Amino acid sequence: MTASEPQTIIDKVWNAHAVADLGNGRTLIHVDRHVLHDVSSPQAFSGLKAAGRKVRNPELTFATADHIVSTDPGRTDATVPGGEEMIVALRRNTAASGIRNFDIDDPQQGIVHVIAPELGIALPGATLTCGDSHTSTVGALGAMAWGIGTSEVEHILATQTAILRRPRTMRIRFTGTRPEGVSAKDIVLHLIATIGTAGATGHAVEYAGPVVEAMSIEERLTLCNMTVELGGRFGMVAPDETTFAYLKGKPYAPTGAMWDAAVAAWRELRTDEGATFDREVEIDVSGLVPQVSWGTSPQDTAGIDARVPDPAAESDPKRRAGLERALAYMGLEPGAPIAGVEVQRVFIGSCTNSRIEDLRAAAAIARGRKVAPGVQAMVVPGSGTVAAAAKAEGLDRVFMEAGFAWREPGCSMCAGINADKVGPGERCVATSNRNFEGRQGPGARTHLASPATAAAAAVTGRITDPRTLMAREAA
Ligand SMILES: CC(C)[C@H](C(=O)O)[C@@H](O)C(=O)O
Numbered sequence: 001m002t003a004s005e006p007q008t009i010i011d012k013v014w015n016a017h018a019v020a021d022l023g024n025g026r027t028l029i030h031v032d033r034h035v036l037h038d039v040s041s042p043q044a045f046s047g048l049k050a051a052g053r054k055v056r057n058p059e060l061t062f063a064t065a066d067h068i069v070s071t072d073p074g075r076t077d078a079t080v081p082g083g084e085e086m087i088v089a090l091r092r093n094t095a096a097s098g099i100r101n102f103d104i105d106d107p108q109q110g111i112v113h114v115i116a117p118e119l120g121i122a123l124p125g126a127t128l129t130c131g132d133s134h135t136s137t138v139g140a141l142g143a144m145a146w147g148i149g150t151s152e153v154e155h156i157l158a159t160q161t162a163i164l165r166r167p168r169t170m171r172i173r174f175t176g177t178r179p180e181g182v183s184a185k186d187i188v189l190h191l192i193a194t195i196g197t198a199g200a201t202g203h204a205v206e207y208a209g210p211v212v213e214a215m216s217i218e219e220r221l222t223l224c225n226m227t228v229e230l231g232g233r234f235g236m237v238a239p240d241e242t243t244f245a246y247l248k249g250k251p252y253a254p255t256g257a258m259w260d261a262a263v264a265a266w267r268e269l270r271t272d273e274g275a276t277f278d279r280e281v282e283i284d285v286s287g288l289v290p291q292v293s294w295g296t297s298p299q300d301t302a303g304i305d306a307r308v309p310d311p312a313a314e315s316d317p318k319r320r321a322g323l324e325r326a327l328a329y330m331g332l333e334p335g336a337p338i339a340g341v342e343v344q345r346v347f348i349g350s351c352t353n354s355r356i357e358d359l360r361a362a363a364a365i366a367r368g369r370k371v372a373p374g375v376q377a378m379v380v381p382g383s384g385t386v387a388a389a390a391k392a393e394g395l396d397r398v399f400m401e402a403g404f405a406w407r408e409p410g411c412s413m414c415a416g417i418n419a420d421k422v423g424p425g426e427r428c429v430a431t432s433n434r435n436f437e438g439r440q441g442p443g444a445r446t447h448l449a450s451p452a453t454a455a456a457a458a459v460t461g462r463i464t465d466p467r468t469l470m471a472r473e474a475a
């Protein structure tokens, strides 16, 4: 491709980071930022040590304890049984290598995909990797970010490069007028329901169109977070004035003349007129309603005014059996309205929806109301930075007065890998990104939804259209 040919944003970032063609379709890519967490890094450090290698670029590497940590106020390393070893390993490995670790008691600790953007570790046009599938999140800033396995974590620690196959490209444009009370989470859930969990397999995705351009960075983070739930490799949004305003003054963002030079370069990071993608999708969001998942895959999602699908209406026997299994696991009646189903748990948190705007949306519903009898609801800010901002606005009080538990930052009840779990057969409305069988604990029934919808479930004890509770606010 010659320089004058129109390029996509994906081509531009890829080409700027390609170090060598390794043959067989493989490219060596420079990694600008590498972020580590407690669960996927200990083995990588052990491998590095066994091979007698050092961390090549500790100044480009950052770490945080998020997955295994307790979210109990007053937590210690040992609060979650089995967690201490990983938290201590991360502390020891990062200290020995000179890597900045946002440890369990650090005011900036938090979920890796929440802290990377809010600290300015992730930047437009940069490559960023993490041993975690939701690394695509920070593509919201125009970074090329992807999740890797533990052996690749070791490779990147040693070389600051990764080996990739160039993905096909895909542009997903959101158009139309976004209705009141419909969040970025509703939009991405609707996207997954529309094109399916294999809808972007093998593709690098650019999210574009007027609806995305009008989104805040936090909303774009929610959108890009679920790229992996579409099978996508990267999910990116071209950086714009919203991005620059968000990043300016962030702790690790460039400053002074470097900032000006960076912004000038970032302005070039957009898909050129006439550039082509391997696949284009357009979704009109006009008329969209809040979304909620009813099954055991993120694509099993429908509008909050919909009914649970009926397996009897499914002609394909394989699909029918899958539906029957999902409904049996979820304890749902075919054809029943989704709204009105009773819940026992509500989880507001995770790298999808634990930022300040998410907490504001949930607090707007919780304010002046009470968590319904029989419901246990928790709010887990994505980071210490988010928690501090929420406290400054009094949101922690709003939640606690309503009867929500207000927790310390971490992955919490998203993946059932620490002490925060949903019990067998319990139904949980969660703002996280996965609803597979057992995701939030063995036998747990997860309904994915937005922060507003989760808060509405908490205060009514049922899956509820949050707009019915917003109306009171407006009146
Ligand atoms: C534990 C970790 C490696 C895992 C991931 O890669 O995604 C987790 O974050 C998840 O969401 O399931």
Ligand code: SF4
Pocket: 067, 111, 112, 113, 132, 134, 350, 351, 352, 410, 411, 414, 415, 432, 433
């Ligand atoms: S919050 Fe959930 S999805 Fe995000 S990194 Fe943690 S466990 Fe994974």
